[in-house]
Amino acid sequence: MSAARRPLVAGNWKMFKTGAEAVAYCEAFTPLIGTPAAEVALCPPFTALADTVRALEGSPVWVASQTVHDQVQGAHTGEVSAPMVLATGARGAIVGHSERRAAGESDAMVAARVRAALDHGLVVILCCGESLEQREAGQTESWLTGQIRAALGVVTREEQDRLVVAYEPIWAIGTGRTASPGQAQDACAHVRAVAAEFVDPEPLRVLYGGSVTPDNAAELFAQADVDGGLVGGASLDPAKFATVVAAAG
Ligand code: PEP
Numbered sequence: 001m002s003a004a005r006r007p008l009v010a011g012n013w014k015m016f017k018t019g020a021e022a023v024a025y026c027e028a029f030t031p032l033i034g035t036p037a038a039e040v041a042l043c044p045p046f047t048a049l050a051d052t053v054r055a056l057e058g059s060p061v062w063v064a065s066q067t068v069h070d071q072v073q074g075a076h077t078g079e080v081s082a083p084m085v086l087a088t089g090a091r092g093a094i095v096g097h098s099e100r101r102a103a104g105e106s107d108a109m110v111a112a113r114v115r116a117a118l119d120h121g122l123v124v125i126l127c128c129g130e131s132l133e134q135r136e137a138g139q140t141e142s143w144l145t146g147q148i149r150a151a152l153g154v155v156t157r158e159e160q161d162r163l164v165v166a167y168e169p170i171w172a173i174g175t176g177r178t179a180s181p182g183q184a185q186d187a188c189a190h191v192r193a194v195a196a197e198f199v200d201p202e203p204l205r206v207l208y209g210g211s212v213t214p215d216n217a218a219e220l221f222a223q224a225d226v227d228g229g230l231v232g233g234a235s236l237d238p239a240k241f242a243t244v245v246a247a248a249g
Pocket residue numbers: 012014168172173174175176209210211212230231232233234
């Protein structure tokens with residue numbers, strides 16, 4: 001964490017929680033965090049976005065979708081566009097999560113979605129990260145370089161205040177196997193260095209994601225180039241997530 005960058009802690013609920021469950025969560029969560037030092041976002045499924053936004057009214061927590069399509073409308077069954085996300089009151093979108101890349105989202109699709117999200121005024125949480133095979137083959141940095149260049153090639157410096165990058169090693173997502181603080185620091189520093197080809201690297205927030213818990217969050221967030229976290233499993237429980245948020249304070 002750097003004093004120059006306000007940390008962001010974002011909870012990715014993946015395919016968990018109905019609208020009613022999201023409302024109950026928010027009622028428990030907002031009193032627990034009070035006025036946090038970190039910026040906080042929640043990323044519910046599409047079907048719970050509007051309920052979550054309403055439940056968070058008057059709180060500092062903002063809402064993002066878990067993906068967004070690059071087209072405004074059309075024959076894209078199951079997809080949701082940036083104007084549709086905005087119409088729920090959400091302000092941002094995760095783009096390029098590894099679970100979506102594994103389901104077929106290419107670098108080119110990720111770039112198109114980043115572009116569309118920015119065009120419509122959304123904040124983008126862009127995900128990147130290597131597989132275990134790539135890490136073991138010494139390809140982590142070259143892989144991250146490719147992902148960052150592909151996605152940030154469409155971003156201008158004027159828009160970068162609406163861009164956050166999340167480094168999420170695939171082998172650490174949902175596995176309970178967290179990157180060490182040193183591994184997280186090295187990868188986030190590399191992401192920042194590559195991002196410098198396109199944007200001002202100093203104000204850019206680079207998050208770590210991958211089995212962040214109340215037990216390991218503080219040490220991960222204390223790394224110089226780690227500006228908070230994208231949190232999956234531990235964000236599903238309001239008390240656990242509030243503890244993670246406090247660790248970024
Ligand atoms: C994620 O979904 O982005 C994630 C990091 O999940 P988890 O915290 O469960 O590893």
